[in-house]
Amino acid sequence: SYELTQPPSVSVSPGQTATITCSGDKLGDQYxxxxxxxxxxxxxxxxxxxxxxxxxxxxRFSGSNSGNTATLTISGTQPMDEADYYCQTxxxxxxxxxxxxxTVTVL
Amino acid sequence: xxxxxxxxxxxVQPGGSLRxxxxxxxxxxxxxxxxxxxxAPGKGLEWISYxxxxxxxxxxxxxxxxxxxxxxDEAKNSVFLQMNSLRVEDTAVYYCARVAILxxxxxxxxxxxxxxxxxx
Numbered sequence: 001s002y003e004l005t006q007p008p009s010v011s012v013s014p015g016q017t018a019t020i021t022c023s024g025d026k027l028g029d030q031y032x033x034x035x036x037x038x039x040x041x042x043x044x045x046x047x048x049x050x051x052x053x054x055x056x057x058x059x060r061f062s063g064s065n066s067g068n069t070a071t072l073t074i075s076g077t078q079p080m081d082e083a084d085y086y087c088q089t090x091x092x093x094x095x096x097x098x099x100x101x102x103t104v105t106v107l
Numbered sequence: 108x109x110x111x112x113x114x115x116x117x118x119v120q121p122g123g124s125l126r127x128x129x130x131x132x133x134x135x136x137x138x139x140x141x142x143x144x145x146x147a148p149g150k151g152l153e154w155i156s157y158x159x160x161x162x163x164x165x166x167x168x169x170x171x172x173x174x175x176x177x178x179x180d181e182a183k184n185s186v187f188l189q190m191n192s193l194r195v196e197d198t199a200v201y202y203c204a205r206v207a208i209l210x211x212x213x214x215x216x217x218x219x220x221x222x223x224x225x226x227x
Contacts, residue, residue, distance in 0.1 A: 001169070031211025035152070042202060042220060043144075043152060048213035086152050090212050095166045096142065096154035 002091040004099035011105045018074040020102045022087030025068060030089045032070035034063060037084045037101075046085075047072060074104070082106045109133040109216045111203050116221030119193055123225070127188040129203030129218055136184040140164075140206035142214055143177065143188050145199035145223075153199075157206070158186060171197075193225045 004024040012018040022032060034047040045054050047063035050070065060075045070089075074081055087099035115127040129141070143155040156177040157166040165177055176189040186203055200222050204214035 031213075033211060033213040035214075037146075037152065042217040043204075043214075044217075045213055045215050048207070048215070049209060049211050054215060084151075088152075088154075088213070094168070095157050096144075096212075098144075098152045098154060101151040 001094050002089075002097050004087055004089065004097055006085075006087060006099040006102045008100070009103045009105065011107055012074075012077045013107055014079060015076055018077045018081070018104055020072040020074075020085050020087075020104065022070040022072070022099045023068055024070075024089065024097075024099075027068050027070055027089060028066045030091065032063065032065045033088045034061075034070075034072045035086045035088065036081075037086060038082075043086070077104075077106055079106050109205065111205065111216055111218035113201065113203055113218040113221040116201065116223045118224045118226065120227050121193060121195055121225055123193050124189070124191045125193065125223060127190065127201055127203075127221060127223070129186045129188075131184045131186070131205070134205070137181045139208065140212070141177075141179065141186040142204045142206055143186075143201060144204055144214070144217075145197075145201045146220075147196070147199040150199075155201070156188065190223070193223075195225050197223060198225045199223060 035043040037043045050065040051063045110132045158177045174192045179186045200220040202220045205216040207215040
């Protein structure tokens with residue numbers, strides 16, 4: 001089955017840039033989405049179709065996807081961005097696949 | 108506003124059954140595919156099941172195939188998840204999510220979740 005691998009954790013200082021990677025075989029051939037998940041809250045879509053932001057998502061969230069890696073970048077990270085982040089793609093064999101998840105800590 | 112409201116979560120014994128519901132409002136329900144996604148305590152997000160807008164395409168994760176069944180009722184603007192032969196490892200918060208009409212099928216709206224606890 002298809003797998004998406006993320007680093008377990010990323011630490012960043014306020015105002016700095018957080019980079020979260022998501023690796024999967026030929027992931028760049030498919031669209032990637034990213035979700036933010038805070039404790040006690042529902043997941044929130046922050047990036048879709050690799051690099052598009054839904055309405056209401058701050059411009060500091062950006063995405064890219066090429067080769068085997070999709071990347072979520074949070075520029076000027078704020079304390080409110082502390083959360084778990086999950087990548088996701090649509091695969092023909094297992095329609096929806098989530099990444100392993102990355103905890104972003106804003107120190 | 109788009110709203111998804113799950114219900115039906117409960118404490119159930121291993122081997123038991125449960126039916127989750129997700130009531131949708133604020134959009135034309137029959138135009139959208141729907142997903143169920145769960146998160147076990149301390150674990151990541153896990154996609155469970157997908158049902159197309161026309162009800163003719165259904166997918167399940169291997170972990171629930173043969174035990175869970177997804178359905179939808181257009182008249183009630185609702186999607187359901189029938190869960191049979193429940194196991195301890197099915198303990199999780201279950202979310203329903205709307206699938207956006209976009210290539211890549213992102214899930215653009217989520218419910219608040221309903222807790223299913225499987226324990227003796």
